[in-house]
Amino acid sequence: MPDSPRLARYVALAASLAAVLPISGAAQAKRAHHALGIAYHIAMPDPASHYFDIELRIVGIKSDSLDLQLPVWSPGRYARMDFARNLQDMVVTTGEGKPLAKEEVNGSLWRLRTRESSSAIIKYRVFANTLSGTFSVLDSAHANWNGASLFVYVTGHKQDLVHLTVEPPAGWKVMNSQAENFAQREFDFPNYDELIDTPTEVAPSISLDSFNVDGRLYRVMLHHNGVLDSALRMRFVRGVERIVKQENAVLGPPPLAMYTFVGNAGYKGSDGMEHLYSTQIIDPHVLTDTAAVDDYLGYASHEYFHVWNVKRIRPYLLGPFDYTSERYEPSLWVAEGWTEYYGIISLQRAGITRPAQLYVTLGEDITYDLTRPARRWMSAREASMHAPFFDGGAQPMAVDAPSNFISYYTKGEGLALLLDIEIRSRTNGGRSLDDALRSLKKRSWDAPKASYYLQGRGYTELDVERAVSDAAGVDMHDWFTRFVGGTEELPFAESLAKIGLSLTASGDSASRKYTVAPAPDATKEQLARRALWLVHDVTTAEQ
Structure with missing residues (x-):
């Protein structure tokens, strides 16, 4: 070079x-x-x-x-x-x-x-x-x-x-x-x-489209294997724009001037990965129809929410980083699980999916949470700590994964759903999980700068519990003990009923499946809560 x-x-x-760096505090005896x-x-x-x-x-x-x-x-x-x-x-x-x-x-x-x-x-x-x-x-x-x-x-x-x-x-x-x-x-x-x-x-060939939201420039880059239909490309770009607008409303626009979605379509590999100023979206399918585009939008919705949740509002061990050893972090059920929840519901709130599709997804994920054998002994906290074993880790020996691990993504998503409904119910719709995230942001991102890396500091488990308690208006310690640190069965049916949804089980114990649907006997109060949750007018929420 x-x-x-x-x-x-x-x-x-x-x-x-x-020459100019000061020597102060605990470093007074050390050279700059x-x-x-x-x-x-x-x-x-x-x-x-x-x-x-x-x-x-x-x-x-x-x-x-x-x-x-x-x-x-x-x-x-x-x-x-x-x-x-x-x-x-x-x-x-x-x-x-x-x-x-x-x-x-x-x-x-x-x-x-x-x-x-x-x-x-x-x-x-x-x-x-x-x-x-x-x-x-x-x-x-x-x-x-x-x-x-x-x-x-x-x-x-x-x-x-x-x-x-x-x-x-x-x-x-x-x-x-x-x-x-x-x-x-x-x-x-x-x-x-x-x-x-x-x-x-x-x-050799890359497409690049852009749009502006909240005074920020957003770019959508695609490296596509083969000819890319311009109409499908723009469907993806416009979908991403709707997601950005919706998710920015939760915590405000992120502190950046430009953000880039880096996409690869039609090449071997499948992944999504968050970054401070960009995200990677990798899917082996070419964009040949609207279903493929919507699959890409699912990646985008999850990964963009990370622009705040994990990249800036971050667990204690995730910035600054120790790259010499894998990290055992107990709060990935928040960093990834809450992001999974917002990624799913933001598609609905942005008008990309409909309530019926949301209910199908929730039913599938609740089925996982209520049937996975590992749920009987592994808490959300423990699942987070086991991430280095299962999140792409080497598998040199046979492992009974269903009995040894429950995903902190899916269990965290389930906990986020329960907390969102719990906060809304306790505050008569005045607050939601959004407010818990805002409180967590104030406690960590808005705190005094703790290192050379970004602003603020990483949050602790206690920060999360206190942020949720702030939003709910009550001490949630017992709830966290039971459902985050403990392994009590998650009360999905009871919680969903508060927003006028039913949870129905079918099949025997070996093939149990749970279905979420509007409750036919939902009260006006429950319908109103559901409408606020879906962010749609109550008269059109189920169309």
């Missing part, structure tokens, strides 16, 4: 920051953080080989050694992945090209001996042939990367400014949440975390 004027500016800025100049270069000289060529330049080194770490997991997928198994041919030199000694401390950590040099150049290759929200792919059709699987970081310097140069194959376009156009090749990030939180698509 040739010397860059931007890199030179980084060096100067790093030096100035090191010395920022490094850090710049990455990623190239794709032979896409068919599936290998990325990566170069990292570091300047301003003042220590005798420097550690390089490749993450072993990636935020949004909680299992340990050990991305380093695809990294090879690491060569380290000084900035002048002289060899620098290195040793491998473990499979994902390397130590450089830098006593005689103030700069280092690290070159390596990474094999990438898996399209997903967690891994990366490079082939003759395109490149798509998740930064955690590619970019090593300097230990102790995740908070330093980062520069990235992308060198695509001739004629290929580049798009991510920071790109102002397809031709942009240089990108700046405030820290390593945001570098790897920026998935990037590089391909």
Whole structure:
């Protein structure tokens, strides 16, 4: 990678920051953080080989050694992945090209001996042939990367400014949440975390549409396998716009100027993954009909709600991140489960689905929650803690998953439904789960800045309980003990009745199925609650 004027500016800025950073509080006895100049270069000289060529330049080194770490997991997928198994041919030199000694401390950590040099150049290759929200792919059709699987970081310097140069194959376009156009090749990030939180698509042909909501620019990028029908493309774009408008109403528009939906359709892989300023939507089906478009909109509704819930209003362990070990986080039933609930009901509230479709989905998910064998012993909290075992984790041995795990997505969705109805009932429709989220935002995102990463702090389990209690107007500790920390059967029938819905069971114990439907004997009060819940006029809510 040739010397860059931007890199030179980084060096100067790093030096100035090191000079002016104050020493205060618990750090009074320590020296101020010395920022490094850090710049990455990623190239794709032979896409068919599936290998990325990566170069990292570091300047301003003042220590005798420097550690390089490749993450072993990636935020949004909680299992340990050990991305380093695809990294090879690491060569380290000084900035002048002289060899620098290195040793491998473990499979994902390397130590450089830098006593005689103030700069280092690290070159390596990474094999990438898996399209997903967690891994990366490079082939003759395109490149798509998740930064955690590619970019090593300097230990102790995740908070330093980062520069990235992308060198695509001739004629290929580049798009991510920071790109102002397809031709942009240089990108700046405030820290390593945001570098790897920026998935990037590089391909010969990419469509890009945009719209504005709440003073923000939203872009919908699609890399489609084959000819993309313009009418179906615009159905997707307009659907995304309706979702954004609806979900922004819950917590307000997010603190950003631009947000990008990064989509791949018709290629091997199926996934959705949230990011600070974008989301990945990957589906193996091409957009050939409205059903395929609506499937994509389901991904978009879930992932966009994450722009607040998990990316900004975040559990304690999910920002800033420790990338050296998988995280065991007890509140994923909120981070993912509540998002699942809002993703489903926002489709209804945005007019993309109808109440009948919503009831079918709820029936299917309630069936799971009330029949999954693991529900008898595994609480929502425990399910969250077991995410590293089941969310994409390696399965080297036979596992009786139905008896050993219940999804924190689906159980969390069920708990969100129950809490939403409970809060609405206790406040006579004056408040809802929206208000619990707003209280949680105030307690965490709006709190004093706790680290270099974003604003505010991560929330605790107690924060969640108190936020729900605030919204309900009563102490919900007993409810949380029974249904979040405990394994009592979730009272769906009792709760749904409060909004004029019935829950009917059919089949024997081995094939039990639950169906949600409007209750024929619903009272006017229950109908009114249901109308508010659906956000439709009561006279048209069931049409």
